[in-house]
Amino acid sequence: MTWVLRHREMALALLIAAMVVAVATYAPAFAAPASLLGVLNDTAFLFMLAVGQTMVLLTRGIDLSVAANLALTGMLVALVGQYGPDLPGPVYLVLAAVIGAGLGLVIGGLIGGLGIPPIVVSLGALAIYRGLIVVIGGGDQVNASEMGAGFQAFPKVALFGLTSPVWIAVAIALAAQVFLTRSRTGRSLYAVGGNPVAARYCGVSVERIEVLVYVLSGAIAGICGYLWVARYGVAYSEIALGYELTVIAACVIGGVSIGGGVGTVPGALLGALFLGVVVNALPTMQVSPFWQMAVAGAVILGAVVLNARAEAQSGKLILPEARRT
Amino acid sequence: MSTIPDRPPFRLSQLLLTWEVILCGLLVAVFVLNALATPWFLDVYNLADATYNFSEKAIIALPMALLILTREIDLSVGAMAALAALAVGMAAAAGLPVPVLVLVGLATGLACGMFNGLLVTQIGVPSIVITIGTMSLFRGVAQVTLGDQALTSFPPGFTTLGQSYLVKWPPLPLSFVLFLALAVAFTLFLHRTAAGRRLFAIGANPTAALFSGIDVARMRFWLFAASGLASGLAGTLLAARFGVVRPNAALGWELDVITMVIFGGVAIAGGAGSIPGVVLSVFVLGFATFGLALLNVSGIVITVLLGLLLIVSIAAPLVIRRLAGVRG
Amino acid sequence: MTPALSIRNVTKRFPGVTALDCVSFDLLPGTVTALVGENGAGKSTIVKILTGIYTPDDGQVLVEDAPARFASPKDAWGAGIAAIHQETVMFDELSVAENVFMGHMPGGRLIDRAAMVARTEALLTRIDADFGASVLLKNLSVAQKHMVEVARALSHKARVVIMDEPTAALSRHEIGELFTLVARLRAEGRAILFISHKFDEIFRISDRWVCLRDGKLAGQGLTAEVTEPELVRLMVGRPVDQVFPKRQISLGEVVLEVDGLSNATEFADLSFDLRRGEILGFYGLVGAGRSEAMQCLFGLTRPTRGTVRRDGRPLTIRKPADAIAAGFAYVPEDRQHQGAALSLGIRENTTLASLAAHVKGWFLSAGSERRETRMLGERLDVRAATWETAVGNLSGGNQQKVVIAKWLATRPRVVILDEPTKGIDVGSKAAVHDFIGELAEEGLAVILVTSELPEAMGLADRLLVMHEGRIVARFTRGDWSAEAIVAAATGAGDKAA
Numbered sequence A: 001m002t003w004v005l006r007h008r009e010m011a012l013a014l015l016i017a018a019m020v021v022a023v024a025t026y027a028p029a030f031a032a033p034a035s036l037l038g039v040l041n042d043t044a045f046l047f048m049l050a051v052g053q054t055m056v057l058l059t060r061g062i063d064l065s066v067a068a069n070l071a072l073t074g075m076l077v078a079l080v081g082q083y084g085p086d087l088p089g090p091v092y093l094v095l096a097a098v099i100g101a102g103l104g105l106v107i108g109g110l111i112g113g114l115g116i117p118p119i120v121v122s123l124g125a126l127a128i129y130r131g132l133i134v135v136i137g138g139g140d141q142v143n144a145s146e147m148g149a150g151f152q153a154f155p156k157v158a159l160f161g162l163t164s165p166v167w168i169a170v171a172i173a174l175a176a177q178v179f180l181t182r183s184r185t186g187r188s189l190y191a192v193g194g195n196p197v198a199a200r201y202c203g204v205s206v207e208r209i210e211v212l213v214y215v216l217s218g219a220i221a222g223i224c225g226y227l228w229v230a231r232y233g234v235a236y237s238e239i240a241l242g243y244e245l246t247v248i249a250a251c252v253i254g255g256v257s258i259g260g261g262v263g264t265v266p267g268a269l270l271g272a273l274f275l276g277v278v279v280n281a282l283p284t285m286q287v288s289p290f291w292q293m294a295v296a297g298a299v300i301l302g303a304v305v306l307n308a309r310a311e312a313q314s315g316k317l318i319l320p321e322a323r324r325t
Numbered sequence B: 001m002s003t004i005p006d007r008p009p010f011r012l013s014q015l016l017l018t019w020e021v022i023l024c025g026l027l028v029a030v031f032v033l034n035a036l037a038t039p040w041f042l043d044v045y046n047l048a049d050a051t052y053n054f055s056e057k058a059i060i061a062l063p064m065a066l067l068i069l070t071r072e073i074d075l076s077v078g079a080m081a082a083l084a085a086l087a088v089g090m091a092a093a094a095g096l097p098v099p100v101l102v103l104v105g106l107a108t109g110l111a112c113g114m115f116n117g118l119l120v121t122q123i124g125v126p127s128i129v130i131t132i133g134t135m136s137l138f139r140g141v142a143q144v145t146l147g148d149q150a151l152t153s154f155p156p157g158f159t160t161l162g163q164s165y166l167v168k169w170p171p172l173p174l175s176f177v178l179f180l181a182l183a184v185a186f187t188l189f190l191h192r193t194a195a196g197r198r199l200f201a202i203g204a205n206p207t208a209a210l211f212s213g214i215d216v217a218r219m220r221f222w223l224f225a226a227s228g229l230a231s232g233l234a235g236t237l238l239a240a241r242f243g244v245v246r247p248n249a250a251l252g253w254e255l256d257v258i259t260m261v262i263f264g265g266v267a268i269a270g271g272a273g274s275i276p277g278v279v280l281s282v283f284v285l286g287f288a289t290f291g292l293a294l295l296n297v298s299g300i301v302i303t304v305l306l307g308l309l310l311i312v313s314i315a316a317p318l319v320i321r322r323l324a325g326v327r328g
Numbered sequence C: 001m002t003p004a005l006s007i008r009n010v011t012k013r014f015p016g017v018t019a020l021d022c023v024s025f026d027l028l029p030g031t032v033t034a035l036v037g038e039n040g041a042g043k044s045t046i047v048k049i050l051t052g053i054y055t056p057d058d059g060q061v062l063v064e065d066a067p068a069r070f071a072s073p074k075d076a077w078g079a080g081i082a083a084i085h086q087e088t089v090m091f092d093e094l095s096v097a098e099n100v101f102m103g104h105m106p107g108g109r110l111i112d113r114a115a116m117v118a119r120t121e122a123l124l125t126r127i128d129a130d131f132g133a134s135v136l137l138k139n140l141s142v143a144q145k146h147m148v149e150v151a152r153a154l155s156h157k158a159r160v161v162i163m164d165e166p167t168a169a170l171s172r173h174e175i176g177e178l179f180t181l182v183a184r185l186r187a188e189g190r191a192i193l194f195i196s197h198k199f200d201e202i203f204r205i206s207d208r209w210v211c212l213r214d215g216k217l218a219g220q221g222l223t224a225e226v227t228e229p230e231l232v233r234l235m236v237g238r239p240v241d242q243v244f245p246k247r248q249i250s251l252g253e254v255v256l257e258v259d260g261l262s263n264a265t266e267f268a269d270l271s272f273d274l275r276r277g278e279i280l281g282f283y284g285l286v287g288a289g290r291s292e293a294m295q296c297l298f299g300l301t302r303p304t305r306g307t308v309r310r311d312g313r314p315l316t317i318r319k320p321a322d323a324i325a326a327g328f329a330y331v332p333e334d335r336q337h338q339g340a341a342l343s344l345g346i347r348e349n350t351t352l353a354s355l356a357a358h359v360k361g362w363f364l365s366a367g368s369e370r371r372e373t374r375m376l377g378e379r380l381d382v383r384a385a386t387w388e389t390a391v392g393n394l395s396g397g398n399q400q401k402v403v404i405a406k407w408l409a410t411r412p413r414v415v416i417l418d419e420p421t422k423g424i425d426v427g428s429k430a431a432v433h434d435f436i437g438e439l440a441e442e443g444l445a446v447i448l449v450t451s452e453l454p455e456a457m458g459l460a461d462r463l464l465v466m467h468e469g470r471i472v473a474r475f476t477r478g479d480w481s482a483e484a485i486v487a488a489a490t491g492a493g494d495k496a497a
Helices: A002-026 A033-058 A066-083 A089-113 A118-137 A149-156 A164-182 A184-194 A196-201 A206-232 A243-253 A265-284 A291-311 A320-324 B012-016 B019-037 B044-069 B077-093 B098-123 B127-146 B156-163 B174-192 B194-204 B206-211 B216-242 B253-263 B275-294 B299-327 C043-050 C073-078 C096-101 C113-126 C142-155 C172-187 C199-205 C228-236 C290-297 C320-325 C335-339 C346-350 C352-358 C366-379 C396-408 C426-441 C453-459 C482-489
Strands: B165-167 C005-014 C017-027 C032-036 C058-063 C066-068 C081-084 C160-164 C191-195 C208-213 C216-222 C254-262 C270-275 C279-284 C305-310 C328-331 C414-418 C445-450 C462-467 C470-476
Touching: A002 A265, A033 A066, A033 A164, A033 A184, A033 A206, A033 A243, A033 A265, A066 A089, A066 A118, A066 A206, A066 A243, A089 A118, A089 A149, A089 A206, A118 B253, A118 B299, A149 A164, A149 A206, A164 A184, A164 A206, A164 A265, A184 A196, A184 A206, A196 A206, A243 A265, A243 A291, A243 B127, A265 A291, A291 B098, A291 B127, B019 B275, B044 B077, B044 B174, B044 B194, B044 B216, B044 B253, B044 B275, B077 B098, B077 B127, B077 B216, B077 B253, B098 B127, B098 B156, B098 B216, B156 B174, B156 B216, B165 B174, B174 B194, B174 B216, B174 B275, B194 B206, B194 B216, B194 C346, B194 C352, B206 B216, B206 C335, B253 B275, B253 B299, B275 B299, C005 C043, C017 C043, C017 C058, C017 C191, C032 C043, C032 C199, C043 C081, C043 C160, C043 C191, C073 C081, C081 C142, C096 C113, C096 C142, C113 C142, C142 C172, C172 C191, C172 C199, C191 C199, C199 C228, C208 C228, C216 C228, C228 C426, C254 C290, C270 C445, C270 C470, C279 C290, C279 C426, C279 C453, C279 C482, C290 C328, C290 C414, C290 C445, C320 C328, C328 C396, C335 C396, C346 C352, C346 C366, C346 C396, C352 C366, C352 C396, C366 C396, C396 C426, C426 C445, C426 C453, C445 C453, C453 C482, C462 C482, C470 C482
Parallel strands: C017 C216, C032 C191, C032 C208, C081 C160, C160 C191, C279 C445, C279 C462, C328 C414, C414 C445
Antiparallel strands: C005 C017, C005 C058, C058 C066, C208 C216, C254 C270, C254 C305, C462 C470
């Protein structure tokens, strides 16, 4: 059975490779190493957010506030950068993770602690967090000139052509993979999402797990917030507006189930990479930026339809002749 | 053989604790507080103008309530409204007469809704995922068609539809009247017809509904079509009200609409809720927003407050039940 | 002998009902104790208290004479109490090993997968399982899933094993294997609490018995010293005839002809007739394809071949609404998921398949609905607080009556009953059997799908036996034997264990 799963991820990886080849035949510059590295650099945020969202989706939850969390944390960290002393990048990274985790804790507390449906909480949090950006920032934005040097330099540090966000994404993905496959708490996420009643019966604390995943998702969103703001050199209230839906699309394309209990880190990464390639391929194919949303939408629908076809179950195999095939 | 009563005995306390009654209380509170805070709130013309801001979304909230009731959701309503507005704008630029413009808007919305319905019923993927995709697709088509332009050439007959009062006294804009009329129709449909009962059954237990002979797929399809049609109507009214259409029209409407429905007492898990509740929720949210705007509270703060209201309204009963359970 | 587990004066109350009232009994090591009682007698409440899901309001639970408090299921596992439920409480997408060890996986900071798989394989060998530790749970049959639950119980070194209706979905052969396992657990000195409605199993496997009625202890003792009528009397409080004498009904004309009905994977070449007033039994092992065939007949799935004729005229049935219009009714096997909408009331459930009959003008008439609900509810003797009570708040037997009422409201000509008395207490079961006879007497044609041989032989005029998707034997009343029927059901050549 694990073979079939890997089979699907294999298929997705091959599809991505085929897409790159197809685009390269039209615009050879796309397949150049520098261009491919650029795709990875661009997709780093989506990698991280998809991993975080996967953990939430595994427990039958959903976090529609990740983009708002990202923006709010980015703004807060930017303000610290603006008014505080100029500190090295990693300090802001840790600060952003803590703030993001705190914002996630609020959501997790409402969902796990009070039992409010996740979609309601994340819709409300979405509005509240976005609004707080304006309330706290006073409606102004923080510009590159107002951020410190150390603040901005960090996301541009490169190793083997890949900037630090990519390496941080790799670290997060590795940690998440170990967590989900080799730790007890990580495996219990699958239990909570697969059958919450049974999970409770086995002694798994469903509420604690629910709080945990939103804290983790929030911490990751926070980290992305700092990196985003520092990399693009501006912090304002409309950063990553609507991005939460792209994150969910990446997860779904990567085979993570909205109903919980099914999904892997490699799948989420591939789903994010798929979208990243599509989004980056369009400009190289001289497609006007206005086409981006339409193509993204079509691609999501296409991937989802294909996914569903692959998973379609036929009737039970009762007849002996049916079982033999 | 003991006779079993048809209904449990009437208890006033149970009536007072229904969500609809609580919403009524909240509505009264909104009016009282706002009237005390500012003299302009109770001005009839101001109140009438307030309805412009929520009527279009409220029209979409009606089929959305039915969708959420049956355990579905439609995140593409804003994009459908924008696409419909766009189609109307293009038809207006081509010089078509006003009745045709309205038809174009409705037809566009209906077609989008049917597209959603087909995908949801034939593919078997959760509607949240499908409508995320179609939301991007529809919005994307609007962007491709318009680029960064705006459509502005609407005939005056059309814009008066959106900007003047249908009834002179009391001043009632067309969009508000349409909303009220549709609310009555939806109430009768959901709570008094056989089809409405079937929708409740689908939301309560879709498998049992299927086994009872209910054509679940067909009903779902028509609900998504209705959502599209309502979005088309809303988009047409939007174009008529502003006289200008941009590709980011109706951006973020889906969240406001869903908030109206959930705050109206429709359970996100399906199977329970009422249209009168949604109507009251629309009024509470709409007039509270209006009052805050009159007090010069900025739009963004209002959004924050509405987010808080949504969460508190769902959390409060849970907290109360938990505290009561601990004591009991 | 020190009891492995003792319940002393345990009381549990819920709003409006006392589920358990001062109940006491012991479970001795190395014995199988049967817990009997009607639905609502308190059996599942006892199980939930022993597994840490509920806490008693009064009284004590003692583990080997030491008082124990279970704040959560984890505490119960820790005290050596394991439970195997009727519906397996497990994770379909995880492997057998992870299901067995979820909540107590071996290893240090990281899980020691090798140890987990090895330990699971050892447990599976011990119970003679025919599958491995790395198989995903969703690929196992119900019987195999029960074995995984047993493995899980053993992994916790359980001293007390509670089995709640474990045979409900098992074939005769699988039941035999389960009993071998139970005997092995008993020989190892464990105390087993065995909950069942089936008297043949109780008398076959248990050493002692405890009977509950309306939350109180109605009696206990040694199984060897009690008879079935005595047990039934203690359970119900009055003597009850389990199977009603077969009514003598003259059969009418042929009302249904099925010819060559086939599906790609589930059943093939189904051909049979059905007359008015006839009860046609469909017997077979679980998974023989009977429910699948009936669901296809009812329009829930499409056949690849075959014709169906009603009163001589061919029918095209593409969805359940077509079947209902043609006079079919299908009372499904799973009443909670397929039969009733638990959050809706009795009236709303009863009229759900026949709403068109209550429409006056454009709207539903509540008065008309209430009249129909009252009439059918009284005819079936439904017990409830009001007709608006949510069906989820009724006992299993009453829920089934509401589902039957829903189908009677459609005034059907052919009624298909799929395991109608599964998981129902003795009193309601007898009522349902009586009712089936009444339906036949009124001229309806009844198809009865059942896995209980006494029920089939007691009610049916003819019996069709299915095996692996085909009809392999046909019997007529009076010209059959239990051995022949079972032999056909298991594949003619594989004698029942």
